[in-house]
Amino acid sequence: MGVLEEKWAGWGSVMASLMFLWAVVSQYFSHWLGDYLSPCASKLLSFVYPYIEITFFEFAGERLKRSNAYAAVESYLVASCSATARRLKADDGRDGAGIVLSMNEYEEVTDEFAGAKVWWSSQKLSPKTPSFSLYPAPPERSFYRLTFHRRHRNLVTKSYVRHVLEQGKAIGLRNRQRKLYTNSSQYDEDWRKKSWSHVPFEHPATFDTIAIDPAKKREIVEDLLAFSRGKEFYAHVGKPWKRGYLLHGPPGTGKSTMISAMANLLDYDVYDLELTAVKNNSELRKLLLEITSKAIIVIEDIDCSLDLSGKRKKGTAAEAEKSKEEKKMMGREDNPDSKVTLSGLLNFIDGLWSACGGEKLIVFTTNHVKKLDPALIRRGRMDMHIELSYCDFESFKVLAKNYLGIEGGHPLFDEIRRLMEERNITPADVAEALMPKTMTEVSRSVEVCLHSLIEALRESKLKSEKEAGEEEVAEEEKSSCTKETKEADNHTASKAETQKEDAALDSSS
């Protein structure tokens, strides 16, 4: 054996002895070590590593909501990283125009601010879990880490971080692809139930294309714009920055179209909430918390989603099956155990939690406003009640302009006006009649379309007939409701009676 090998063998045994000694010492004197050695160790560390780190977690602490600071940093880095980062993530740009590049996980970029150099890295923290567990592992925690030299401490903590948050927020708003969300029953890759799934919001309706009374349209647009500019006002009067709209009227009068026009006017996201798929009030609250600012929360056909006692409304079996299939395709099936109550919904609209997130509209639509509980739609909850009704001549002119390009008038307009005064036709039916049937002979197509509208008007019911029919339907629904309630009451009473008898039998035996 050479001298060198002998030396190495000697070192090896010395190292092994030292490690054994360290293990014994740290086991028996860990308190002493912690108290006296840690400060020395941190001094030594700061001497050899003079850098400071700030961490921005996506979900900080016990918070249920995504951190705004994390979102702002993410957007800020989108703008600053694409030139230097090597591994980038690509996402759809606003309105499908191009792509937006952002920093991938475990990537690092540098930034400079007032002569100071800083480093950003994107990382994930895996939670400690037992090697075998029946429960799904808790999700990883994403975060951004900002590192800088300690001599820039004041500059970074006082100015740079503020600059990043402000810039990031502005960039986020600029790049934001508006989204249409739906509450889903799907699971993410960590087997956590996803609250919302989304697609890009692409509905083209605007207040220019919507056909309603011009004065009413102006009033709605002014109200919406005043709301969106009203941050200080709401803070001043001590109200959460939110507003409720109830859109009611017969089918095909433009309620859903108006929601899209609202979203396009204010540049808001749309959260289409399917109440029947929500398990209970606390799930409803969780959904609310995940809604970001600048959002319209929509509950369509509110009368069909929930009745006063929170029971589901019954339709025909075929209707129920059809809607079940549709919801399944969209990944949001009805939950038969849903226990969302009216009080849960009222809390959702204007309870303490409703102020979270800020700047949001809540819109209910219904075909039967009279069926709704007055508490649900009282002013303050549903601040503005908008009735959308059958098409009148003024609204028709808007549709004629949109669909056929008729600006002034047309020889057939007088006939159409006369028929519209005595008959009810929905804007949806008018729109359908005015759809050009051939794109080649446009001038003939105008005649054809107007004649087809006249035909549709002649076939539609007279106003008086329609009103009588509606009253009849309402009466029928009311009596079937009473019957259902009575049957339910009888069923409950007989069940209670049986339980009583069973209990009496048990106690006697």
Ligand SMILES: Nc1ncnc2c1ncn2[C@@H]1O[C@H](COP(=O)(O)OP(=O)(O)OP(=O)(O)O)[C@@H](O)[C@H]1O
């Ligand atoms: N006021 C309107 N202005 C312009 N188009 C309209 C209007 N009302 C209805 N339409 C047209 O009719 C179609 C159906 O309208 P929409 O879905 O908005 O009706 P709705 O009131 O939501 O009906 P439902 O109560 O059945 O949900 C739309 O695609 C739109 O083209």
Ligand SMILES: [Mg+2]
């Ligand atoms: Mg609708």
